[in-house]
Amino acid sequence: MRHKSTYIIVLLCLIFGNLVAYSQSDKQKELEAKRQKFQNELKQINALLFSDKKKEKSLVSLVEDLNTKVNVRRNLIKVTNDQANLLTREINANQNEITSLRNQLKELKESYADMVVKSYKNKSEQSRVMFLLSSDNFKQAYKRLQYIKQYANHQKEQGELIKVKTLKLQKLNTDLLRQKKDKDKLVLENRQVKKQLEIELKEQEELMASIRKNLNTYASQAKKKQQEINRIDREIDRLIRAAIAASNKKAGKSSSSKGFALTPEARALARNFESNKGKLPWPVQKGVVKVRYGKQPSPIDRTVSINSQGVKIATEKGTKVRAVFDGTVSEILAIPNANPVVMIRHGNYITVYKNMSKISVKKGDKVTTKQEIGEVSTNRSTGETMLGFGVYKDSKTQNPAIWVYKM
Incomplete structure (x- = not known):
């Protein structure tokens, strides 16, 4: 033994x-x-x-x-x-x-x-x-x-x-x-x-x-660019808060609520969206994340901070933009001196697509995953083709990298 x-x-x-x-x-x-x-x-x-x-x-x-x-x-x-x-x-x-x-x-x-x-x-x-x-x-x-x-x-x-x-x-x-x-x-x-x-x-x-x-000139340009981004972000925030208030008013709830009042269908869609965390497709077929989510120093002037509410994806000229999940087009923003922004709602989640051109959807349209919703705009002066992409849960921003596959 x-x-x-x-x-x-x-x-x-x-x-x-x-x-x-x-x-x-x-x-x-x-x-x-x-x-x-x-x-x-x-x-x-x-x-x-x-x-x-x-x-x-x-x-x-x-x-x-x-x-x-x-x-x-x-x-x-x-x-x-x-x-x-x-x-x-x-x-x-x-x-x-x-x-x-x-x-x-x-x-x-x-x-x-x-x-x-x-x-x-x-x-x-x-x-x-x-x-x-x-x-x-x-x-x-x-x-x-x-x-x-x-x-x-x-x-x-x-x-x-x-x-x-x-x-x-x-x-x-x-x-x-x-x-x-x-x-x-x-x-x-x-x-x-x-x-x-x-x-x-x-x-x-x-x-x-x-x-x-010519640092002062470039720093001034960077500051102006950030102000323009902040202006667009404030408008997006305002529209989301207004949509939340409207949904709660319709449901007979307090308009001061910070979250969407969801119907059973919207709640099911939100759960579906959540279950695909980390698996959502990219909003463009080919792209590189050039600016990541959150606060970070400017590559031009390290003393200046950039606060990014989403990500910026560099891509090719003429690239089509795709919805990352099933949902409804909640807003198409036409802001003066800025390119259009498309917002798609998925229950109490919203995905935002900035710097668009040739929009192929309208407010209220139902969209499906990977459906084309427009094209990324190319900046004539810089030669850049850059899509701004954001994810919100109610009125709070989320890091898109944790939602999109291998971002």
Whole structure:
């Protein structure tokens, strides 16, 4: 029984070791998925922001584009470093386990060899019979018979353990070679990415040097741009609050309520919208997030903060805008000196699409997921084609990145 317990414990240790290895493998898969995401994002940035067609862009737009690219490349370097460090830890753990397994195998083989020798010396049937017949009584003979069986079983278990550990050792050696190869590849790739980052940082510094010569002019332009954004956002906020008040008045509730009064159908639609959190399609087929949600420093003047109530997605000229979910067009804003804004309601959620042109829906229209609702407007002076996209729950803004798939 003692030998059987030992065998079970060793097997459990092997199983636990495999579970740890699988856990590390899962972490590698997670990091690799992130690395692939950043690599794809860089390809999109190069295609959408740095193609030959973008030569007519303004200096400010070029700085903003380069800043977006530099940030993604830094993220790529970080995640690649994390992968390489994890591989180093896995390699070290594998090397330690290989050393331990070799020592265990050596002891097992020596023990097994001793058993084989003893078995050979006592292998004849006559020896076993004599061993049993020389017993003083039946009880002793029974115990000796049990000992012979246990010894044979233990010998078999030792043989099986050697096979198991030998196979594990072979697998670990194979994994170790693969891990070292993967690490060498990552280190080489990261070296190349860092070189490219140095080139881009130098280019960024040259552009910023040109801007610093007329910083007041550019800072004034950035401030004016932010004021224009704030003006549009205030109008969106006003319309949402008005819609909430109207819905509550219609339902006979207090008009001071901060949330929509929902019909059963609207409540079901809102639940449906919520269940698709993180899975909503992009509002454009191809795009790169150039400005993220929340407060952040301006890439032109770091002392100035940008407060973004949504995201800004750079895309190609003539790109169609799509509804990200089923809903009803609640408003189409025509603000003086600004491009149209489309608002779509999904229960007590609202998605907002800014900087539109060629609107193909009207207020009150029912829309479905991925239905085209218009086109992104292209700025003639900057050469940018940029969609502003926001998500609201009642009157509160949400981070679109947590709603849209892989944003």
